Amino acid sequence: MKILKYSVYSLFVLLMLSCNENQDKLIVEVYETSASGNQLKMITERVSGDQASIIKILPNETYQTITGFGGAFTESSAYLLNKLSQANRDTILKAYFSKEGARYSLTRTHMNSCDFSLSNYSYTPVEGDKNLEHFSIEEDRDDLIPMIKDALAVSEDGFKIFASPWTAAPWMKDNNDWVGGKLLPEYYDTWALFFSKYLDAYKAEGINIWGFTVENEPHGNGNNWESMHFSPKEMTDFVEFHLGPKLESDGYGDKIILGYDQNRAGLKEWVDEMYRDEASSKYFDGTAIHWYESTYDYFPEALQYAHNKAPNKFLIETEGCVDSQIPKWKDDAWYWKKEATDWGWDWASEEEKYLHPKYAPVNRYARDIIGCLNNWVDGWVDWNMVLDKQGGPNWFENWCVAPVIVDLDTDEVYFTPIYYTMAHFSKYIRPEAKIIGLENSDDTLMVTAAQNPDESIAIVIFNEGEQTKNIKMSLGEKSIDIQISGQAIQTILIPIKNQ
Incomplete structure (x- = not known):
């Protein structure tokens, strides 16, 4: 009986940790075109790694209307x-x-x-x-x-x-x-x-x-x-x-x-x-x-x-x-x-x-x-x-x-x-979208971001170099690990369900 109690408690803790982890995770869709052959391909693998470039999205900073x-x-x-x-x-x-x-x-x-x-x-x-x-x-x-x-x-x-x-x-x-x-x-x-x-x-x-x-x-x-x-x-x-x-x-x-x-x-x-x-x-x-x-x-x-x-x-x-x-x-x-x-x-x-x-x-x-x-x-x-x-x-x-x-x-x-x-x-990036602010720690990556009229956010990243790059992208308290191929352009779409 005691063993069962501990098992139930352990399961509860694991579920809570999993829920907290999911709450902290940014939900995204990633599309890539690359010299290696991707053509607006949806990328579903999420690879975390060391020495990640940091991109922080700042939707409260708004600029021109598209x-x-x-x-x-x-x-x-x-x-x-x-x-x-x-x-x-x-x-x-x-x-x-x-x-x-x-x-x-x-x-x-x-x-x-x-x-x-x-x-x-x-x-x-x-x-x-x-x-x-x-x-x-x-x-x-x-x-x-x-x-x-x-x-x-x-x-x-x-x-x-x-x-x-x-x-x-x-x-x-x-x-x-x-x-x-x-x-x-x-x-x-x-x-x-x-x-x-x-x-x-x-x-x-x-x-x-x-x-x-x-x-x-x-x-x-x-x-x-x-x-x-x-x-x-x-x-x-x-x-x-x-x-x-x-x-x-x-x-x-x-x-x-x-x-x-x-x-x-x-x-x-x-x-x-x-x-x-x-x-x-x-x-x-x-x-x-x-x-x-x-x-x-x-x-x-x-x-x-x-x-x-x-x-x-x-x-x-x-x-x-x-x-x-x-x-x-x-x-x-x-x-x-x-x-x-x-x-x-x-x-x-x-x-x-x-x-x-x-x-x-x-x-x-x-x-x-x-x-x-x-x-x-x-x-x-x-x-x-x-x-x-x-x-x-x-x-x-x-x-x-x-x-x-x-x-x-x-x-x-x-x-x-x-x-x-x-x-x-x-x-x-649709008409009436607003260009929004961002912080980018890697000056070898070109990045822009826009918030669409439906409140989804599109981020476009260009990696001109030949090396694959690991990126940690964050919006508020949520983040996601992304990898962009060498010689590639990516659009990361953050749906409104993250807001």
Whole structure:
């Protein structure tokens, strides 16, 4: 009888210890993409070890509200989708927009043609048509509009779309050319009307445009493909005195206007001018940036400056891609190796070539997105969603890489590691999430964290090194031991049941 009593007591103690242990344990879901072959794989093993890196999540420290993550609808991508089998077309759109896929929430498209179009075209082909009586989006009907509509049909959550012009029609410009030149002052009102007409036309197609960037790359692109130059003052004057008032008077005052839309090193002079006074600030809802200034630097000082200049405005990365490269077909290893080069490898000035070394595409994406999120950026948009094995089609032969590569000859689809890298953010950090604070004891790991509207928390960790790392992650009094592979990106999802 005494033995039984002690046995029952011992069992009670063990149960209490087990309950206390479970109460102290953080419940998580872990997903990993790695150079060793994981593709957003759920990791269920929990390995504790010595010399663990400490990551402490601080949900009471809140920063910017997330607008979204995604990619761009281009004529090139839409054309390729139309050439694939219906099954593969559906597979790609579901991979990007369904709940089972990457759940893209913020997207971009182009107004008139861009470098990733099949040819030069404008919605305003009739010279001297100041009132745009011949405005037409007919060029978009075969490819671009069907792709957007099909994506909207797949997406249960919906997504925001902003549009960007590369250039006005040549007849509106001082050089009468698709490339370079400036908008003639006598066409400022016509060009403002162009934006309003575009909204009308897409609305008639059942597509709601969330907003605009005023001009893609206003510094130009080395006079290679469609472009139109603005100085900071010229763009600000156009928005304050023409575009903003026109949209307002036409009932589109709620549409988002993002200024700048080029590399980060030039941010200071642009935001200083855009937000020069209350009158100009009224019409700018935020600032758009690209990443092409460097293959490794995300320019935190510039991002901090832009945020501090306009803390209540959007700060969105609107374009980034692996440029000046032909994609590697079904070679996952290449995307993790420092072999890619960008435009600056060949063309940057000697004093800036150091910013453009060989790099690993996955590393560049992961570093930049995490660096942006930790420095007030609220949205991050990739460039083309789909390209072919050449890195096109592209009328200028400006080859680039996309997360999804297709072979039209064999009707094959390749989801590159870049696709999974994007999904680590877009799938788990949802619109209206708040970036939250954290403490990270290991400066070789890049980490960001966000609390979603449903109160779940998503933490993204990037381990650029080749060594596996042990991590002890804590939230309040609870903790969990996690292991991240070398050359890996992980998303740790903490469900609301931990709260």
